[in-house]
Amino acid sequence: MELLRSVQGERVLRELRELRELRELRKRRTHRRRIWVHSITRSRNQLGEYHRLIQELRLDDCRFQRYLRLTVAQFDDLLARIDDRISRQDTNYRRSVPAAERLSICLRYFATGDSYRTIANSFRVGVSTVSIIVPAVATAIWECLVGEFMAVPTAEDWRSIAAVFEERWNFPLCCGALDGKHVTLKAPGNTGSQFFNYKGTYSLVLLAVVDAQRCFRVIDVGGYGRSSDGGTLANSAFVQALQSGTLDLPTDLLLPGADQRGPQPHVFVADEAFPLRKNLMRPYPGRILPREKRIFNYRLSRARLVVENAFGILSSQWRMYRRAMEVKPEVAEMCVKATCVLHNFLRRSEEACAVRGNVPVVEVEPLPDLGRVAANNPGREAVRVREVFTAHFSAEGALSWQDTIV
Structure with a gap:
């Protein structure tokens, strides 16, 4: 009787051990290792759309206007008006997205209506970053321009x-x-x-x-x-x-x-x-x-x-x-x-x-x-x-x- 009990106990322990190993295997398959900054996002300053394509478009005012719907002078004027409201502070962990790049992301969304993921991939930022930038910059544009350019008709x-x-x-x-x-x-x-x-x-x-x-x-x-x-x-x-x-x-x-x-x-x-x-x-x-x-x-x-x-x-x-x-x-x-x-x-x-x-x-x-x-x-x-x-x-x-x- 005691021998039977010991055999059953070993079998239960073995099954529990196998179940634990299976759970760990499933966990490794479903939960990939999280990283601080993705390798694609890390190369934003070298290969991102704002740092490469848009800087080249600034040399051609017509192409720049077709891309962002503003001329270079209009873009700089608008940026000067809302810079203080859309700028973010750098931290010890990472650098913030510059105000000019944040404005470019928002204008590109207005000009194309593309999904957040498409814009995130082209600018090499996170999708959640785009989802924060677009409403924040849109609010800043409205609040900063409404006082000067929208007087109620008399x-x-x-x-x-x-x-x-x-x-x-x-x-x-x-x-x-x-x-x-x-x-x-x-x-x-x-x-x-x-x-x-x-x-x-x-x-x-x-x-x-x-x-x-x-x-x-x-x-x-x-x-x-x-x-x-x-x-x-x-x-x-x-x-x-x-x-x-x-x-x-x-x-x-x-x-x-x-x-x-x-x-x-x-x-x-x-x-x-x-x-x-x-x-x-x-x-x-x-x-x-x-x-x-x-x-x-x-x-x-x-x-x-x-x-x-x-x-x-x-x-x-x-x-x-x-x-x-x-x-x-x-x-x-x-x-x-x-x-x-x-x-x-x-x-x-x-x-x-x-x-x-x-x-x-x-x-x-x-x-x-x-x-x-x-x-x-x-x-x-x-x-x-x-x-x-x-x-x-x-x-x-x-x-x-x-x-x-x-």
Whole structure:
């Protein structure tokens, strides 16, 4: 009996020993030895994209601009503005990524929309490093440039915008064209269908007001993709400012040559996805319309085209808008704001003015939540204002070619 017990005990010990060896073998196979700095990352200063390719591109301003969307002078100017906010301190263990390289990584992400891993491999840094650099630099760009390049329009600014709209696009008392743009995202986690839009993709919404020179004047970022343009507008800071009277629109004025029609409010033009309001004009619905309504739709669409052009310029310059952004919604929102203010920064610089013109960008400060606006049923005052514009465009405000177009 004792002999049997000793044999069984040895067998149990042997099985335990074999099990322990198997666990150690599996552990060695699944958990590779961790290293402080990978050999590929260690050669960043010699073979990294910033230290090799970008330094060579600085000798050719055109190639540098096509690569990072900024000229060398614009890059250096932007770096000087945000250097203090994006610089990191060296430690006894490793050197930090220089501010110029951090800015290059962020701009390259904006310009291409590539994945963090692709950018990390080309710049020879870690993927986690890129995931920290992009939102940090985007935040610094927004906060450092917003004060100088984004002044909220005053009543005099709105008058200037309306004057240019009347001169270039023949739409008087117009303060801007309104539209929304869906910024495609990879499906965010734990959000259900909030970001799922009618196109079958996931997105957040950029709502913008553009002036006659294709310049962004008001932006509102972060609307859920599932909301319609009208729903996004109803919950935006812009419409709350418009309703509460804090947008500082000019007082009502007479239409050119139409003193008998009385003073009319300044308006914004939008497409049929938006509701008709006293200060927001949309086209008449339907296909079979009388001549006066077709002329109004033509004049409104002609003025509203500038916002479509502005979105086209933005997405053409920053190719991240042409891909699904594989980042969190809050990071995507900050990247959108950063590209908008960079868009403004480039337009205001002297070198970009000769090619593209100025594009100032303004965001309305968030206001207290006033709830959703009323239903899309237009009020009597809104209908009356549109009828006055309709009659004006067919009478004293008629254009020589509009009958041929409609």
